[in-house]
Amino acid sequence: MKSMKSLCFVSSALLSSALFSPPLLAAERIVSAGAGISELIIALNGSKQLVATDSTSRLPQGLTLPNVGYHRQLASEGILALQPTVLVGSDEMGPDHTLQQLQQAGVRIDKLSSRADVATLQQNIQHLGTLLDQPVAAKQLSQQVEQQVTALHQQAGQLKQRPRLLYLMIHPGRPAMVAGGNTPASTLIELAGGMNPAAELSNYQLLNLESLLAMKPDALLVSTRSLQQDPQLLQHAFAHIKDHPQLQNLPVYPVPGQALIGGMNLSTVNAATRLQQVLVKAETTAETH
Amino acid sequence: MRLGTGAALALLISPLLAMAMLSLTTGALPLTLGDTWSALRGLGDPTHQLVIWQIRLPRSLMAIAVGALLALTGAILQGLFRNPLADPGIIGVSGGAALGAGLAIVLLPQLAIPWFTLGSTTLLAFVGGLLTTLLVYRLGHTAYGTSMAMMLLAGVAVGAIAFSVLGLLNYVADDEQLRDLSLWQMGSLAGASWPRVTLSLLATLLLWGWSQHQARALNALLLGESEARHLGVAVEQLKRRAILACALGVGIAVAAAGMIGFVGLMVPHLIRMITGPDYRRLLPLSALGGALLLLLADLLARSLVPPAEIPVGLITALLGAPFFLWLLKQRQEARG
Amino acid sequence: MKPLSIVNLQVQLGRRPLFDDLSLELESGALTVLLGPNGCGKSTLLRTICHDIPYQGEIRLFDQPRQHWHAHALARRMVVLPQSSMLGFDFRAREVVELGRYPWSCSRDENLGRIQSSMQSLDVWSLRDAPYQQLSGGEKQRVHFARVLAQLDPDQPGLLLLDEPTSALDPGHQHQTLQLAQAQARAGHSVLIVLHDLNLASRYADRLLLMQEGKIVADGAPASTLTARNLHQLYGVGPELWLHPTHGRPVVI
Numbered sequence: 104m105k106s107m108k109s110l111c112f113v114s115s116a117l118l119s120s121a122l123f124s125p126p127l128l129a130a131e132r133i134v135s136a137g138a139g140i141s142e143l144i145i146a147l148n149g150s151k152q153l154v155a156t157d158s159t160s161r162l163p164q165g166l167t168l169p170n171v172g173y174h175r176q177l178a179s180e181g182i183l184a185l186q187p188t189v190l191v192g193s194d195e196m197g198p199d200h201t202l203q204q205l206q207q208a209g210v211r212i213d214k215l216s217s218r219a220d221v222a223t224l225q226q227n228i229q230h231l232g233t234l235l236d237q238p239v240a241a242k243q244l245s246q247q248v249e250q251q252v253t254a255l256h257q258q259a260g261q262l263k264q265r266p267r268l269l270y271l272m273i274h275p276g277r278p279a280m281v282a283g284g285n286t287p288a289s290t291l292i293e294l295a296g297g298m299n300p301a302a303e304l305s306n307y308q309l310l311n312l313e314s315l316l317a318m319k320p321d322a323l324l325v326s327t328r329s330l331q332q333d334p335q336l337l338q339h340a341f342a343h344i345k346d347h348p349q350l351q352n353l354p355v356y357p358v359p360g361q362a363l364i365g366g367m368n369l370s371t372v373n374a375a376t377r378l379q380q381v382l383v384k385a386e387t388t389a390e391t392h
Numbered sequence: 393m394r395l396g397t398g399a400a401l402a403l404l405i406s407p408l409l410a411m412a413m414l415s416l417t418t419g420a421l422p423l424t425l426g427d428t429w430s431a432l433r434g435l436g437d438p439t440h441q442l443v444i445w446q447i448r449l450p451r452s453l454m455a456i457a458v459g460a461l462l463a464l465t466g467a468i469l470q471g472l473f474r475n476p477l478a479d480p481g482i483i484g485v486s487g488g489a490a491l492g493a494g495l496a497i498v499l500l501p502q503l504a505i506p507w508f509t510l511g512s513t514t515l516l517a518f519v520g521g522l523l524t525t526l527l528v529y530r531l532g533h534t535a536y537g538t539s540m541a542m543m544l545l546a547g548v549a550v551g552a553i554a555f556s557v558l559g560l561l562n563y564v565a566d567d568e569q570l571r572d573l574s575l576w577q578m579g580s581l582a583g584a585s586w587p588r589v590t591l592s593l594l595a596t597l598l599l600w601g602w603s604q605h606q607a608r609a610l611n612a613l614l615l616g617e618s619e620a621r622h623l624g625v626a627v628e629q630l631k632r633r634a635i636l637a638c639a640l641g642v643g644i645a646v647a648a649a650g651m652i653g654f655v656g657l658m659v660p661h662l663i664r665m666i667t668g669p670d671y672r673r674l675l676p677l678s679a680l681g682g683a684l685l686l687l688l689a690d691l692l693a694r695s696l697v698p699p700a701e702i703p704v705g706l707i708t709a710l711l712g713a714p715f716f717l718w719l720l721k722q723r724q725e726a727r728g
Numbered sequence: 729m730k731p732l733s734i735v736n737l738q739v740q741l742g743r744r745p746l747f748d749d750l751s752l753e754l755e756s757g758a759l760t761v762l763l764g765p766n767g768c769g770k771s772t773l774l775r776t777i778c779h780d781i782p783y784q785g786e787i788r789l790f791d792q793p794r795q796h797w798h799a800h801a802l803a804r805r806m807v808v809l810p811q812s813s814m815l816g817f818d819f820r821a822r823e824v825v826e827l828g829r830y831p832w833s834c835s836r837d838e839n840l841g842r843i844q845s846s847m848q849s850l851d852v853w854s855l856r857d858a859p860y861q862q863l864s865g866g867e868k869q870r871v872h873f874a875r876v877l878a879q880l881d882p883d884q885p886g887l888l889l890l891d892e893p894t895s896a897l898d899p900g901h902q903h904q905t906l907q908l909a910q911a912q913a914r915a916g917h918s919v920l921i922v923l924h925d926l927n928l929a930s931r932y933a934d935r936l937l938l939m940q941e942g943k944i945v946a947d948g949a950p951a952s953t954l955t956a957r958n959l960h961q962l963y964g965v966g967p968e969l970w971l972h973p974t975h976g977r978p979v980v981i
Binding site for chain 3: 668
């Protein structure tokens with residue numbers, strides 16, 4: 104009985120403190136659980152307010168922070184020990200049980216959408232700008248993204264044909280997966296002025312050589328890291344690819360992995376810009392031949 | 393060397409209490425013994441109280457309950473199958489529970505049952521474990537009663553089917569689901585909440601109470617089924633109830649904490665080496681030993697890489713697999 | 729009172745009817761040996777009596793139908809010594825004997841007393857703390873004999889069923905086991921043993937039952953049942969029969 108009573112006491116005390124304490128904007132201590140979100144926070148001069156990030160986040164050189172683990176498997180006590188005021192992450196972070204416990208302890212939970220489109224990215228920039236009390240930086244960043252996207256659209260108009268591009272996720276020893284329509288990879292392809300023939304699929308789906316042929320890609324995209332690890336990875340992922348000269352001579356372009364995890368982020372836009380340059384150059388070279 | 397019951401109890405209870413204390417005072421958030429004590433009494437810093445009452449206490453209690461459940465079911469099943477190397481997975485519970493959890497994670501990610509606060513993964517894992525056990529039991533049923541040899545084979549086959557369907561789910565799962573699935577299979581006590589704790593503690597007490605009551609009959613069963621029947625044991629009834637009790641026990645443990653291997657195999661075996669195979673001593677000591685082992689493993693799980701955690705099933709497997717090999721080696725040498 | 733009476737017993741093994749209207753009565757204080765070639769049904773008869781096999785007909789134990797007995801009460805009157813027990817767990821010899829106390833609920837001291845006296849009468853009390861698995865074949869057999877004695881009610885006539893108790897033993901231990909069984913018969917219990925060895929049967933049996941294809945073809949004292957004609961009918965060979973110079977029982981060569 105005693106334990107139940109004190110239990111009720113704890114939760115009611117916490118509830119009231121969470122309800123009635125005014126938000127302290129300047130002194131936020133932030134745990135960021137999401138690669139794109141950590142990237143935005145750093146871009147918005149918020150690295151001083153960051154106290155920890157999750158295992159998918161990449162930090163700039165010289166900045167080291169505690170790692171709270173995988174963003175879907177967060178542990179409440181580890182986070183509480185860092186005394187954060189707010190946990191920011193994508194709508195995929197969890198488990199709910201941990202989020203509830205953190206909320207009970209007075210930590211605010213800030214879930215941002217992980218939809219892979221430019222509008223969502225702009226919303227997230229605005230939101231984090233307010234949270235970090237960096238309205239000027241947020242406006243600058245927002246404009247910069249706007250300009251980059253506009254430039255991408257203009258350049259895309261100059262391409263004579265929208266190239267058919269497939270993003271393949273290839274891990275050694277496992278079958279290749281192709282990025283479907285609702286992935287950041289697909290957004291990246293569209294932004295760069297290409298089209299994703301696998302856009303009808305959702306998430307990442309398994310792909311065999313026959314389906315690959317059927318989608319008639321003009322070029323393939325793979326992650327920079329896997330291409331560095333194994334320059335022959337297509338030959339390894341698809342047996343008998345050498346029997347199909349049109350596939351064997353297909354251009355393969357690397358895309359940084361950072362641009363593709365945790366929803367649409369700044370790296371996605373940057374990667375789109377670089378990819379577009381490659382596409383334009385490829386078209387020009389093809390014409391001169 | 394063999395120890396008496398009293399000595400063995402003392403040997404387990406005192407470290408269990410010490411380990412429980414350590415488990416309450418250790419964690420990412422540094423708390424002194426004094427802080428812990430006031431938080432336990434509902435005094436002091438509200439964050440401390442929350443950490444103790446909502447995180448560490450339910451988690452320690454769940455480690456105790458789940459560890460005891462796994463060790464008890466291991467001890468009972470080893471006797472039932474007259475095989476000291478049997479483990480709770482032998483009756484198909486683990487495969488079925490994993491399949492149930494897989495279905496919940498991959499095919500029904502949006503399924504939320506309003507009144508059921510433990511979540512669809514927990515529910516389907518439990519149902520899956522129970523259904524496969526019933527199937528294995530039906531397959532082992534013959535005109536002359538339940539054939540344990542047939543159940544053993546059926547358990548292997550049904551387990552293989554469950555894991556291949558799980559493989560199929562792995563194949564269609566997206567990256568996030570795949571990650572959730574593999575984390576679930578590694579087992580973790582991080583989801584400890586009071587409803588889960590209450591359920592698993594209750595299951596532990598019921599299973600222990602029932603099996604303790606049947607300890608002499610379980611002893612007699614070690615002689616063989618016919619011999620036990622000649623001693624006046626209602627063998628068929630005992631087997632049926634024991635399998636059902638174990639399926640419920642493992643089902644609840646797996647649903648509450650995911651797959652945690654080797655506790656059910658390792659603990660009863662160690663206890664037998666210390667105090668012999670008599671169930672009257674084996675059952676309570678196994679329960680204590682299982683609780684102690686899982687508390688220790690969980691303490692390691694949450695304090696090795698703060699502020700992140702390692703799944704506790706990974707730790708028991710890392711401790712358990714080498715132990716299993718050592719055990720096999722020992723048996724081999726003992727036989728010459 | 730008859731320890732065992734079987735009336736019109738019928739048992740099916742698969743589709744094959746094994747016994748057809750078999751009837752049999754056993755007396756207290758006698759050692760009865762069941763003989764017969766492989767597959768004649770002698771072990772099945774024993775297993776039917778101790779309820780391992782479903783049957784039709786009537787089996788009465790101590791004048792009560794089999795199905796009227798409470799399992800514990802019956803276990804205190806009828807005990808079964810197995811051929812060999814595969815005990816894969818590391819019990820002490822004393823703990824194995826203690827398993828025989830399962831159908832009894834009495835004080836700790838009484839249990840210990842019965843365990844001690846039955847182990848002493850089998851001459852295994854000195855082995856009480858030895859691990860069962862390290863005992864020799866003969867010692868294991870005696871420990872199990874002590875276990876079934878500890879199970880048996882000492883104050884009432886009981887029924888002991890032994891299924892080929894000598895098959896895994898050397899000649900010395902074979903005689904020892906049968907002497908122990910004989911002693912139990914002399915103490916007033918009824919003993920029924922399935923054996924293969926004709927000379928052991930001849931030497932120790934008060935009554936011999938010869939069985940062929942599920943039928944009892946000869947029943948009586950060894951001298952009247954172990955005849956050249958019966959043995960030829962049962963085993964298809966014609967052995968030589970002599971009479972033993974000291975006890976006068978038939979010897980088969």
